[in-house]
Amino acid sequence: MASIQVNGTRYEVDAEAETPLLWVLRDTLGLTGTKYGCGIAQCGACTVLIDGQAVRSCQMPLDGVGTSEIRTIEAIEQDPIGHKVVEAWVAQEVPQCGYCQSGQVMAATALLRQTPKPSDADIRDAMTNLCRCGTYNRVAAAIHQAAG
Template identity: 75%
Template sequence: MVSLTINGRHYSVDAEPDTPLLFVLRDTLGLTGTKYGCGIAQCGACTVHLDGQAMRSCQVPLDSVGTQAITTIEAIEQDDVGRKVVEAWVALQVPQCGYCQSGQVMAATALLKQTSQPTDKDIADAMTNLCRCGTYNAIAAAVRQAAA
């Protein structure tokens, strides 16, 4: 059994130590807001926070989590910065298909928690998640609005 703290709640999970965190979140615990995209940490659809750092959960083995607090999209609006990011996403109607957007919101929230007034370069450097619909300009605008 592995003990995890996810969105402020404690869970005991019976899974192999090398199981990717993504599959524990989605398949074992039913937290399906975190999406499976590529499985090789390239697209960012599976982004969650580990102790506030944006991580691609498809490549985080369960046994590497340790005592780090996990935050998923399901709880991001409980955070003041996360709430501002979601509000900006809605106000600017960022999503098209929406599949990647939970990962985008998680990446943007982590950025703004580290750099409250990011430059355009900061945004470009941090927002490396892929968006098949190409909403990159709207994503950058929403990050700037959330920072304002």
């Protein structure tokens, strides 16, 4: 039995220690906004914030989380930067199929936490999440908009 802190709530989780956080979030806690895309930390659809850092939860074992604070897309608007990111995403109409966008929003929020006014190069380096709909240019535009 592990204890994790997600979106301000503490959960006791009955799962093996190596269970990826992704599956705990999705199947145990029912937080399905965090997506499974590849399972090998290539695509970024499963990105969550752990103590404010973007982490690909498909490769984060449950016992690696410890006492850290996990934030998922379900609570992103309660983060002031996350709120701005979501508004920019809506204004720029970034999503198409939308499947990767939870991860994109989380990664963008983490980037803006660390680098409030990112350059195009900063965005290129930080935003490595894949999007099969090719929304990359709109993602960048939305990040610039959120940065103000």
